[in-house]
Every structure is written in C-alpha cells, then in structure tokens.
Amino acid sequence: MTGPDGDRKVRAATWFEELRDRLVAAFETIEAEGSGADPAGRFERTPWRREGGGGGVMALLHGRVLEKAGVNVSTVEGTFSEEFRRRIPGAAEDPRFWASGISVVVHPRSPLVPAAHMNTRMIVTTRAWFGGGADMTPVFADEDDTRAFHAALEAACAGHPSADYPRFKQGCDEYFYLPHRGEARGVGGIFFDELDSGNWESDFAFVRDVGEAFLDVYPRLIRRHMHAPWSDEQRRAQLVKRGRYVEFNLLYDRGTLFGLKTGGNPEAILMSLPPEVAWP
Amino acid sequence: MTGPDGDRKVRAATWFEELRDRLVAAFETIEAEGSGADPAGRFERTPWRREGGGGGVMALLHGRVLEKAGVNVSTVEGTFSEEFRRRIPGAAEDPRFWASGISVVVHPRSPLVPAAHMNTRMIVTTRAWFGGGADMTPVFADEDDTRAFHAALEAACAGHPSADYPRFKQGCDEYFYLPHRGEARGVGGIFFDELDSGNWESDFAFVRDVGEAFLDVYPRLIRRHMHAPWSDEQRRAQLVKRGRYVEFNLLYDRGTLFGLKTGGNPEAILMSLPPEVAWP
Numbered sequence: 001m002t003g004p005d006g007d008r009k010v011r012a013a014t015w016f017e018e019l020r021d022r023l024v025a026a027f028e029t030i031e032a033e034g035s036g037a038d039p040a041g042r043f044e045r046t047p048w049r050r051e052g053g054g055g056g057v058m059a060l061l062h063g064r065v066l067e068k069a070g071v072n073v074s075t076v077e078g079t080f081s082e083e084f085r086r087r088i089p090g091a092a093e094d095p096r097f098w099a100s101g102i103s104v105v106v107h108p109r110s111p112l113v114p115a116a117h118m119n120t121r122m123i124v125t126t127r128a129w130f131g132g133g134a135d136m137t138p139v140f141a142d143e144d145d146t147r148a149f150h151a152a153l154e155a156a157c158a159g160h161p162s163a164d165y166p167r168f169k170q171g172c173d174e175y176f177y178l179p180h181r182g183e184a185r186g187v188g189g190i191f192f193d194e195l196d197s198g199n200w201e202s203d204f205a206f207v208r209d210v211g212e213a214f215l216d217v218y219p220r221l222i223r224r225h226m227h228a229p230w231s232d233e234q235r236r237a238q239l240v241k242r243g244r245y246v247e248f249n250l251l252y253d254r255g256t257l258f259g260l261k262t263g264g265n266p267e268a269i270l271m272s273l274p275p276e277v278a279w280p
Numbered sequence: 281m282t283g284p285d286g287d288r289k290v291r292a293a294t295w296f297e298e299l300r301d302r303l304v305a306a307f308e309t310i311e312a313e314g315s316g317a318d319p320a321g322r323f324e325r326t327p328w329r330r331e332g333g334g335g336g337v338m339a340l341l342h343g344r345v346l347e348k349a350g351v352n353v354s355t356v357e358g359t360f361s362e363e364f365r366r367r368i369p370g371a372a373e374d375p376r377f378w379a380s381g382i383s384v385v386v387h388p389r390s391p392l393v394p395a396a397h398m399n400t401r402m403i404v405t406t407r408a409w410f411g412g413g414a415d416m417t418p419v420f421a422d423e424d425d426t427r428a429f430h431a432a433l434e435a436a437c438a439g440h441p442s443a444d445y446p447r448f449k450q451g452c453d454e455y456f457y458l459p460h461r462g463e464a465r466g467v468g469g470i471f472f473d474e475l476d477s478g479n480w481e482s483d484f485a486f487v488r489d490v491g492e493a494f495l496d497v498y499p500r501l502i503r504r505h506m507h508a509p510w511s512d513e514q515r516r517a518q519l520v521k522r523g524r525y526v527e528f529n530l531l532y533d534r535g536t537l538f539g540l541k542t543g544g545n546p547e548a549i550l551m552s553l554p555p556e557v558a559w560p
Binding site: 062068180181239243246247250251257260261266269270273274275276277278279280 | 342348460523526530537540546550555556558
C-alpha cells in the first residue's frame with residue numbers, strides 16, 4: 001500500500017473492514033432476535049490469500065433469519081493480463097493494479113424478507129476510482145420497502161457533489177437486468193463505477209455514506225417482515241426467484257466474471273449465490 | 281426445409297423427433313418401475329414458436345425416479361447477427377441458417393443415479409455439419425458405470441469412418457471443465473462439433489448411433505441404482521454437485537450462451553438446469 005495513493009489505500013481498506021465489522025454485528029443482532037428452535041447464526045471468518053498478492057476474509061453466516069449472509073472484504077494487488085489491460089481505465093500505460101472492497105449479499109430464509117446486495121470498492125491503476133452500489137431483490141415487492149430502500153440511497157447521495165442519484169439509480173436498473181428473461185433482477189437501488197470526480201475526499205465520503213445507508217435501512221426492512229409466517233407456496237416462489245439471481249450473476253455480473261477470469265477465489269466470489277435454488 | 285439440403289434436413293429433423301419419442305418412452309417406463317407413494321412421472325409436451333422462424337417442443341417430466349428430465353427437439357431457421365456471422369462456419373458468405381437438434385438432460389432424484397446429457401444437432405449455413413455428444417455426471421463416480429458409459433460410446437464410434445473416438449472423448453473432457461474450480465463437470469463421454477467428413481450419409485449414421493447408444497446404456501445405469509436407498513448426506517452432496525452443473529452451463533456452455541444471445545426460448549434452453557440446487 002505504498003506509492004502516492006498509499007494513505008488513501010489504507011483509509012479505504014480500513015473503512016471496508018470497519019463497515020464489515022458493523023454489518024456482521026448488525027446481522028448477528030438480527031439473528032439473536034429471531035425465533036424458532038434453531039440457534040442464532042454467527043459469522044464464520046475464513047481468511048484467504050491471493051496468488052499474486054493480497055487476499056481477503058470471507059465472513060459467512062447460516063442463520064435462522066438469514067439463511068445465508070456473506071460479507072467479504074478483500075485487498076489485492078497484481079498485474080492485469082493483456083486482455084484486461086485494454087479494458088481497464090489507466091491500465092494500458094501500466095498493468096499493475098490495487099483493489100480493495102467490501103461485498104455483502106444476504107439471502108433471508110423468509111420469502112417475505114427481501115434479499116439484498118451492497119458492494120463498494122476502490123481501484124487503483126495509473127488512475128484511481130470508486131465503484132459500487134446497493135440493490136434489493138424481494139420475491140414479492142412491497143411498496144413501502146421499495147420506497148424506504150430508494151429513499152435511503154437517495155439520502156446517501158444528497159449533499160455529495162460526487163453523487164448523481166438519478167443517474168446512479170438508472171444505472172442500477174440497467175445493470176441488474178436479465179435480457180434473456182426480459183426481467184429485472186430486483187427493484188433496483190444505485191450502481192456507479194469509475195467514480196472519480198477529481199476530489200478523492202469527496203468521493204470517499206460518498207462511498208462511506210452508501211455503506212452507512214445500507215447498514216441503516218436494510219436491517220430495518222428485515223425486521224419489518226422477519227416474524228411474519230409464510231406458506232410453502234411463497235417459499236417455492238422464493239427458490240425460483242433465486243434461480244434468476246443465479247442466472248444474472250453467472251451470465252452477466254461483471255464482478256463475478258472478472259473475478260473468476262482473473263484467478264480470484266471462487267468460494268469468495270460465488271458466496272453471492274443463494275443457499276437453495278430451484279429450476280422447476 | 282427446401283434448398284439442396286431439403287431432404288437431408290427432413291431426415292435429420294425426423295430422426296431427432298423419433299429419438300425423442302423413444303427416449304420419452306424409455307424414461308416413462310423407468311418411472312413406472314419406480315417405487316414409492318408418488319405416482320410415476322409423465323412427460324408434458326409444450327410446443328413453442330421461435331420469432332424469426334421455426335420452433336420446437338419441450339418435453340418435461342418431474343418424476344419419482346427422474347426428478348427432472350427434459351427432452352427438447354427444435355428446428356429453427358433465421359439469419360445470424362453480424363457478431364455470429366464471423367464465428368459460424370459458412371455464415372460469412374450468407375448469414376442464413378437452419379438448425380435442428382435434440383437435447384436431453386436428466387437429473388435423477390437419487391444421488392446414487394448419475395445425471396446425464398445427450399445432444400445431437402445438424403446445422404446448415406452455406407455449409408452443413410453435425411455436432412453433439414453425450415456425457416455423464418455422477419455425484420459419486422462408480423467405476424462400473426463409468427466404464428459401461430464410455431464403452432457404449434466407443435462402440436457407437438466403432439465402424440464409423442466419420443468418428444474419431446479418442447479425439448471425441450478428449451474433446452468431451454476438455455469441454456466439460458470448470459477452470460475456476462479446477463474440476464471436471466462429470467466423468468466425460470464424447471463431444472464433437474463441425475463434423476463434416478464429406479460423406480453426409482456416413483456422418484448421419486454415426487449421429488444416429490450416438491442416440492442409440494445413449495438410449496441403450498443410460499437407462500441400464502439408472503436401473504442399476506434406482507432402488508438403492510440413500511442418505512441425507514448423499515442428497516446434500518448431490519445438491520452441491522448440481523451447483524457445479526449450473527456454474528458450467530451458465531458460465532461456459534456454448535449452446536446455452538449461444539441460445540440465450542440469439543433470442544432462443546429461455547425456458548427450453550435452461551431446462552438443462554437441475555430442479556433443486558444448493559450453494560452452501
């Protein structure tokens with residue numbers, strides 16, 4: 001983490017770890033509040049090293065409220081292959097990169113609780129930028145939930161000159177779309193990439209607020225529905241909806257495909273996949 | 281189905297339908313022999329039309345022995361997009377194509393019965409060729425099964441000057457491989473593409489024998505294990521193994537990606553995906 005961006009790299013990586021710890025605590029609190037015969041789930045942390053430089057920690061929970069929740073933080077460095085050099089900003093001049101980020105995916109047990117995903121990352125080549133976003137995937141969309149989720153992200157953007165909420169919201173709708181099904185993956189959120197306003201402090205402040213917003217709103221939405229009973233039919237619909245999630249991630253998700261093709265840790269990358277899925 | 285290849289097109293498409301009917305009958309017989317409180321599964325046929333020309337019939341069974349079995353026959357024609365024209369033999373000169381084929385995927389309920397896949401197809405552009413293969417995916421590989429399956433396909437190749445068993449077997453091992461896991465999808469079989477020996481009758485005779493071999497050997501292997509009891513642990517291993525199957529099909533399978541990108545019927549294309557899957 002040396003070089004002209006050394007201090008910024010340390011601050012970003014430290015923030016991602018701090019956010020991870022707070023998310024882990026929030027999800028474990030929800031597990032403790034859950035009912036049923038099963039014990040409250042706890043996160044298990046598994047560190048991994050990346051061949052070529054760096055590594056990360058996977059934190060995975062199998063719980064009674066959150067059937068599968070993964071929170072990954074990774075900080076890696078290396079050299080892009082020829083193929084990627086041409087496609088990654090600033091890599092044509094020098095193929096070395098550094099990247100740090102947090103990725104959160106939650107698949108709740110109840111089909112009435114929406115699944116959600118949040119990811120923010122800092123990438124450094126000869127340039128430096130942030131990317132990320134947050135989005136929600138309910139099985140049965142609830143208007144109040146959707147409104148609250150969008151409002152939280154809009155508020156996270158407000159006041160940040162680095163953020164352009166309407167563009168980031170539209171970017172999310174465009175990104176999380178399954179053309180072969182003609183279906184959106186979920187109800188959207190925000191999505192941004194190559195964020196470099198020229199003011200790193202301002203960009204970083206916005207990225208932190210995305211994490212804060214997710215940490216605030218998503219647990220509230222889980223709590224709204226986690227004690228409501230559900231039917232076998234609703235559970236079945238959830239397993240089928242999760243199939244669409246898998247289709248999106250394996251067919252289209254740039255982060256997944258990028259990670260798998262650059263020798264990333266498949267267990268960490270595919271931690272996003274739901275625990276039980278059906279294609280009837 | 282006009283043009284210089286008209287008669288060959290009719291004969292190939294008719295064969296794929298005949299093979300479909302025989303496979304459907306074989307699998308329904310197996311269902312009738314199954315035990316348990318659930319009724320024997322029957323195939324449901326759903327015809328579909330392709331925008332642009334042609335269509336197909338999906339035949340899908342949810343049974344007590346065969347948790348999900350799909351047999352698709354489709355015969356379509358159209359015009360390749362610019363992207364595909366450059367990549368498909370004979371399409372650069374004239375982008376029109378005709379294609380007919382059968383695709384079979386079986387995901388048995390018992391983790392002791394191997395899953396299997398067979399596909400053969402005839403493609404016509406300004407050239408004409410066959411492609412296809414058969415391969416098997418056990419959860420717990422059984423040496424006798426593997427040997428019998430390979431022997432059946434080797435026998436199907438024997439005596440056909442169009443077939444090169446060692447090359448087709450190696451092609452299968454190379455094709456059904458998950459680089460991100462460093463794992464084979466299954467135990468292999470045969471895989472061939474752009475088969476055009478210059479003697480269409482000879483190539484077609486070989487392709488029919490691939491179908492005959494699969495029809496003969498796979499039901500025998502199902503019957504070997506279908507009455508054996510299995511444990512929850514073995515079932516769990518099956519659901520995880522099926523996750524690898526999904527990963528392969530959505531990340532790498534050329535037929536799946538080609539079909540989804542050329543506006544194929546997603547329900548028919550993704551009928552290959554297992555009914556229940558786990559990513560723990």
